[in-house]
Amino acid sequence: xxxxxxxxxxxxxxxxxxxxxxxxxxAQELNKLGIWVKRRIAIGDKREDILDALGTESKECxxxxxxxxxxxxxxDITKPTLCEFFDAKLVVDEGALENVKxxxxxxxxxxxxxxxxxxxxxDKCIVLPNLRxxxxxxxxxxxxxxxxxxxxxxxxxxxxxxxSVLPKLKEHFQMPAIVHKTLFTAGKGESExxxxxxEFENNLPVHVKLAYLPSYGMVKLRLTGKGNEQxxxxxxxxxxxxxxxxxxxxxLVAEEDISLQEALNKLLxxxxxxxxxxxxxxxxxxxxxxxxxxxxxxxxxxxxxxxxNEVKVSVLGVKRNTLEQFGAVSEQTVIEMAEGxxxxxxxxxxxxxxxxxxxxxxxxxxPVGTVWIAVTNGSLTKTQKFQFRFDRKxxxxxxxxxxxxxxxxFILAGN
Amino acid sequence: xxxxxxxxxxxxxxxxxxxxxxxxxxAQELNKLGIWVKRRIAIGDKREDILDALGTESKECxxxxxxxxxxxxxxDITKPTLCEFFDAKLVVDEGALENVKxxxxxxxxxxxxxxxxxxxxxDKCIVLPNLRxxxxxxxxxxxxxxxxxxxxxxxxxxxxxxxSVLPKLKEHFQMPAIVHKTLFTAGKGESExxxxxxEFENNLPVHVKLAYLPSYGMVKLRLTGKGNEQxxxxxxxxxxxxxxxxxxxxxLVAEEDISLQEALNKLLxxxxxxxxxxxxxxxxxxxxxxxxxxxxxxxxxxxxxxxxNEVKVSVLGVKRNTLEQFGAVSEQTVIEMAEGxxxxxxxxxxxxxxxxxxxxxxxxxxPVGTVWIAVTNGSLTKTQKFQFRFDRKxxxxxxxxxxxxxxxxFILAGN
Numbered sequence: 001x002x003x004x005x006x007x008x009x010x011x012x013x014x015x016x017x018x019x020x021x022x023x024x025x026x027a028q029e030l031n032k033l034g035i036w037v038k039r040r041i042a043i044g045d046k047r048e049d050i051l052d053a054l055g056t057e058s059k060e061c062x063x064x065x066x067x068x069x070x071x072x073x074x075x076d077i078t079k080p081t082l083c084e085f086f087d088a089k090l091v092v093d094e095g096a097l098e099n100v101k102x103x104x105x106x107x108x109x110x111x112x113x114x115x116x117x118x119x120x121x122x123d124k125c126i127v128l129p130n131l132r133x134x135x136x137x138x139x140x141x142x143x144x145x146x147x148x149x150x151x152x153x154x155x156x157x158x159x160x161x162x163x164s165v166l167p168k169l170k171e172h173f174q175m176p177a178i179v180h181k182t183l184f185t186a187g188k189g190e191s192e193x194x195x196x197x198x199e200f201e202n203n204l205p206v207h208v209k210l211a212y213l214p215s216y217g218m219v220k221l222r223l224t225g226k227g228n229e230q231x232x233x234x235x236x237x238x239x240x241x242x243x244x245x246x247x248x249x250x251x252l253v254a255e256e257d258i259s260l261q262e263a264l265n266k267l268l269x270x271x272x273x274x275x276x277x278x279x280x281x282x283x284x285x286x287x288x289x290x291x292x293x294x295x296x297x298x299x300x301x302x303x304x305x306x307x308x309n310e311v312k313v314s315v316l317g318v319k320r321n322t323l324e325q326f327g328a329v330s331e332q333t334v335i336e337m338a339e340g341x342x343x344x345x346x347x348x349x350x351x352x353x354x355x356x357x358x359x360x361x362x363x364x365x366x367p368v369g370t371v372w373i374a375v376t377n378g379s380l381t382k383t384q385k386f387q388f389r390f391d392r393k394x395x396x397x398x399x400x401x402x403x404x405x406x407x408x409x410f411i412l413a414g415n
Numbered sequence: 416x417x418x419x420x421x422x423x424x425x426x427x428x429x430x431x432x433x434x435x436x437x438x439x440x441x442a443q444e445l446n447k448l449g450i451w452v453k454r455r456i457a458i459g460d461k462r463e464d465i466l467d468a469l470g471t472e473s474k475e476c477x478x479x480x481x482x483x484x485x486x487x488x489x490x491d492i493t494k495p496t497l498c499e500f501f502d503a504k505l506v507v508d509e510g511a512l513e514n515v516k517x518x519x520x521x522x523x524x525x526x527x528x529x530x531x532x533x534x535x536x537x538d539k540c541i542v543l544p545n546l547r548x549x550x551x552x553x554x555x556x557x558x559x560x561x562x563x564x565x566x567x568x569x570x571x572x573x574x575x576x577x578x579s580v581l582p583k584l585k586e587h588f589q590m591p592a593i594v595h596k597t598l599f600t601a602g603k604g605e606s607e608x609x610x611x612x613x614e615f616e617n618n619l620p621v622h623v624k625l626a627y628l629p630s631y632g633m634v635k636l637r638l639t640g641k642g643n644e645q646x647x648x649x650x651x652x653x654x655x656x657x658x659x660x661x662x663x664x665x666x667l668v669a670e671e672d673i674s675l676q677e678a679l680n681k682l683l684x685x686x687x688x689x690x691x692x693x694x695x696x697x698x699x700x701x702x703x704x705x706x707x708x709x710x711x712x713x714x715x716x717x718x719x720x721x722x723x724n725e726v727k728v729s730v731l732g733v734k735r736n737t738l739e740q741f742g743a744v745s746e747q748t749v750i751e752m753a754e755g756x757x758x759x760x761x762x763x764x765x766x767x768x769x770x771x772x773x774x775x776x777x778x779x780x781x782p783v784g785t786v787w788i789a790v791t792n793g794s795l796t797k798t799q800k801f802q803f804r805f806d807r808k809x810x811x812x813x814x815x816x817x818x819x820x821x822x823x824x825f826i827l828a829g830n
Contacts, residue, residue: 014452016442017628017635020435023457027431037429039464040457042438049454056471112610155806195527213432220432277699277720283706284692284699287720291698294774294807302726304719305692305702311717311760315730345726359709391570392709 001226002173004030005057006040009050009069009078010152013042022067022157029161033169034178034226035063045069050081058145063169065161068152070118070135079122082149086140088122096127096136103134125149128164132156137164146172177230181241183221185251186260186405190214193221196247208240216397217405220257221248253408260404261289267411268299268349275407276345277303278316278337280328281355281371286400301345306337316340329354329366331383334374342378351375351407355386357395369395373403375410382410416641417588419445420472421455424465424484424493425567428457437482437572444576448584449593449641450478460484465496473560478584480576483567485533485550494537497564501555503539511542511551518549540564543579547571552579561587592645596656598636600666601675601820605629608636611662623655631812632820635672636663668823675819676704682826683714683764690822691760692718693731693752695743696770696786701815716760721752731755744769744781746798749789757793766790766822770801772810784810788818790825797825 006026012018020042027037038061043049050069057064069078083089097119104111118134121127128137128148133156140147148165150157185193190212201210207227213220223240227233245252254263268275277287277300287303290296304315309328312318317340318333326332334352342350355371362368369388374381386402388395421441427433435457442452453476458464465484472479484493498504512534519526533549536542543552543563548571555562563580565572600608605627616625622642628635638655642648660667669678683690692702692715702718705711719730724743727733732755733748741747749767757765770786777783784803789796801817803810 012626012628013439013455014442015446015626015637015639016439016444016452017626017637019439024428024431024434027429029431031430037431038459040428042455044453112606114606114609155809191527191529194529211427211430211432213427222430222432224430279699282703283711284694284702284718284720285706287699288697288703288811291700291720291722292808292811296698297722301723302720302730303699303722304730305699305706305717307706307712307718308716308760314761315717315719315759344730345723346729393707394570396703396707 001176002035002063003038003061004035004063004065005038005061007050007053007057007064007066008040008042008152009045009066010042011044013068014044022152022154025154025158026065026067026161029166030063030065030169031224032178032180033166034175035169035173045077047077047081047084050078051085054085054147058142058147062145062173064145064147065165066147066149067157070149070151076117078149079120082125082138082140083122086122086124086142088124090120091123092119093121093127093136095129096121099129099136100134128160130156130160131163132159139165139168177227177233179225179227179230179233179237181223181237182255182257183241183244183248183252184218184254184256184258184263185221185248186218186253186401188219188248188251190219193219193248193251197221197244200244200247204240205236208237210244216394217401218253218260222257253405259289260401260408262293264404264408265290265293265296265299267408271411273348273411274299274301275349275351276301276341276347278341278350278352279303279305280307280312280337280353281357282353282396282399282403283307285396286351286353286403289400289404301347304341304344312337316344327366329356329370329372331372331374331385334372334383335376335381338374338376338381339378342376349375349377349407349411351403353399353403355395355399357392357399359392371395371399371402373399373406375403375407377410377415380415382406382415416591417450417478418453418476419450419478419480420453420476422465422468422472422479422481423455423457423567424460424481425457426459428483429459437567437569440569440573441480441482441576444581445478445480445584446639447593447595448581449590450584450588460492462492462496462499465493466500469500469562473557473562477560477588479560479562480580481562481564482572485564485566491532493564494535497540497553497555498537501537501539501557503537505535506538507534508536508542508551510544511536514544514551515549543575545571545575546578547574554580554583592642592648594640594642594645594648594652596638596652597670597672598656598659598663598667599633599669599671599673599678600636600663601633601668601816603634603663603666605634608634608663608666612636612659615659615662619655620651623652625659631809632816633668633675637672668820674704675816675823677708679819679823680705680708680711680714682823686826688763688826689714689716690764690766691716691756691762693756693765693767694718694720695722695727695752695768696772697768697811697814697818698722700811701766701768701818704815704819716762718760719756727752731759742781744771744785744787746787746789746800749787749798750791750796753789753791753796754793757791764790764792764822764826766818768814768818770810770814772807772814774807786810786814786817788814788821790818790822792825792830795830797821797830
């Protein structure tokens with residue numbers, strides 16, 4: 001199997017100010033092609049460390065992907081060091097220079113010296129045009145190893161990887177056939193699912209792997225098969241996925257690698273229905289997830305964040321008496337919130353959340369992590385109580401996913 | 416200077432399904448102590464690769480922090496491999512076992528065999544108690560190098576690092592004095608700030624570094640000084656920070672490393688004022704940012720997400736005529752949205768956003784990235800138009816930060 005290494009360059013990674021999302025993106029894309037990422041390594045803007053990493057990684061891998069160190073405020077060390085490693089010298093690339101000038105004209109900002117330097121590249125590289133920014137990508141080949149150096153800005157790196165690097169890798173290497181199949185479950189913990197799948201996993205052929213990808217109340221199960229014959233492998237993985245499906249069917253959300261909000265979006269579009277949200281403890285996070293999907297205006301009319309009790313009464317029509325008798329975090333209150341927002345925004349469905357996210361606000365009867373969720377179609381309303389633990393951020397994410405999943409199940413049940 | 420290496424273990428990092436946020440957290444905390452992270456490396460659940468990484472990293476660094484590979488569904492390879500590296504054997508730790516049993520009792524779930532195995536540790540380690548989960552941390556010393564092995568769950572890793580690992584590192588190593596000072600700016604680009612700071616940077620003494628930490632319309636500037644005498648270094652960094660402040664004062668948000676929503680939260684609390692939001696294009700993301708801060712209910716009454724025009728009219732009181740004449744993405748509409756939500760939620764201030772986030776919905780007059788933002792105190796209302804580019808996710812984040820910053824400046828101006 002062809003192995004790759006990812007080198008990310010930048011002091012910002014070593015002082016911990018930047019979370020490295022690029023490596024995950026690159027690894028995902030390489031995996032889809034059947035390239036195994038053996039290691040990922042992050043180093044600072046330092047000549048010796050860059051040379052050292054290029055040396056060690058190219059000994060074990062046929063592909064070395066480098067990101068970062070090419071921005072306008074970078075310490076100008078990556079490109080000279082690449083020149084040293086590849087025995088090259090820096091020259092201005094006319095295409096890249098035109099691109100820098102074009103971008104600055106378009107955004108109507110003055111072009112300064114340090115931006116012009118972005119058009120310089122080592123003369124031993126093939127320039128990969130960057131349609132989304134000023135720093136071009138670079139492709140090198142040396143002693144049977146290929147190297148791609150990409151800017152660190154995620155949006156730019158992603159464009160270059162998809163449009164230039166992956167097609168060139170496909171051309172360059174004889175890849176095995178590779179087939180992935182993801183089953184997406186929600187509402188059951190990782191360990192519990194693992195227990196159910198012990199026998200299934202033991203019976204998997206050696207060329208098929210099962211990966212568990214858990215996050216906030218969801219677990220994605222990904223089967224990956226490698227082989228020589230694409231069509232035969234597809235059939236084999238499809239049969240295995242059916243076996244897996246029959247074990248986890250009770251918690252199955254989708255047979256693809258999407259998010260819970262995408263699954264709900266698809267379901268609402270398919271049924272031509274609309275949704276509104278009334279959020280207390282989740283503070284707008286559910287609406288944010290729903291509206292992060294392009295085209296969500298077709299299914300989402302809007303929402304109310306009723307943080308103050310007064311807003312629950314005046315905007316959502318929750319009865320003052322309900323709040324006084326049962327409190328804001330109660331079954332009765334979320335029912336009135338969900339029904340109120342559905343009425344007010346004139347939607348098919350409504351969902352509501354109220355809970356105590358922490359760190360403060362807990363009581364012995366309603367400790368931190370207590371959450372009530374309601375889903376309604378205006379006439380029938382279902383509720384559920386959850387008891388999470390963890391910190392505020394996790395509680396908000398767990399509540400949002402639980403609510404999205406309840407809504408989905410409510411619609412699927414024919415309500 | 417004491418150097419550290421961070422090794423993260425897990426196939427999920429190499430298939431790209433997990434974004435490694437742990438390394439950034441660990442790097443930040445080590446840096447605060449004056450420990451320089453030389454490299455970060457991610458490897459799979461494979462004996463040879465783990466041994467190889469432990470070998471190479473311990474050659475160059477005095478501290479090796481290892482995360483991951485300890486969960487209940489891990490392939491049981493990290494602990495046996497640590498045993499091999501440290502010439503140890505696995506034994507049950509009674510304290511860790513009690514902790515596993517206690518956690519399962521508390522969450523009321525059946526304890527299964529694979530959870531019990533989490534209490535096994537190499538007999539050459541000092542056990543670091545995990546108060547947040549089942550897998551204990553482990554501390555090793557060998558030939559002058561210290562190693563800490565921590566679980567990969569961020570919440571658990573963070574607790575162990577802060578409560579156990581950092582105090583032990585401080586005990587173990589003679590650290591230099593280290594002083595950080597962060598100035599937080601918003602509204603000015605990274606390259607433009609860098610241009611203003613050329614002379615300042617050139618005049619910095621060699622033991623002081625300036626780091627640029629940009630994200631979505633904000634740039635944090637962090638001065639880090641290293642020296643022998645804490646008090647003298649503090650005075651020096653303080654004087655340099657004052658010089659820096661005088662150059663960037665126009666865009667200065669805070670003299671500490673906080674978020675824009677924290678800065679706004681503090682300002683509102685200090686003035687004893689309240690806020691409501693009316694979001695169209697940001698879809699609840701601004702409210703989410705505000706409510707992600709514990710205790711935000713003191714300053715935030717709530718918000719309306721008016722995705723559909725009908726909701727702008729019925730809930731926020733935007734005039735139908737305004738929408739027809741100027742469109743949803745217009746100065747007139749955001750003014751009425753901001754004033755409407757302020758009135759309705761009875762707050763001191765209101766803010767509103769309306770724009771086209773993409774990828775669809777743009778027109779020649781209002782291309783993708785067109786955004787109107789309004790801030791109001793109920794009588795005076797200020798507006799600003801922005802033209803972003805990039806993708807949907809970036810546009811939402813840029814709009815949210817621009818709105819939070821406008822609100823902050825509006826309050827600071829005495830409105």
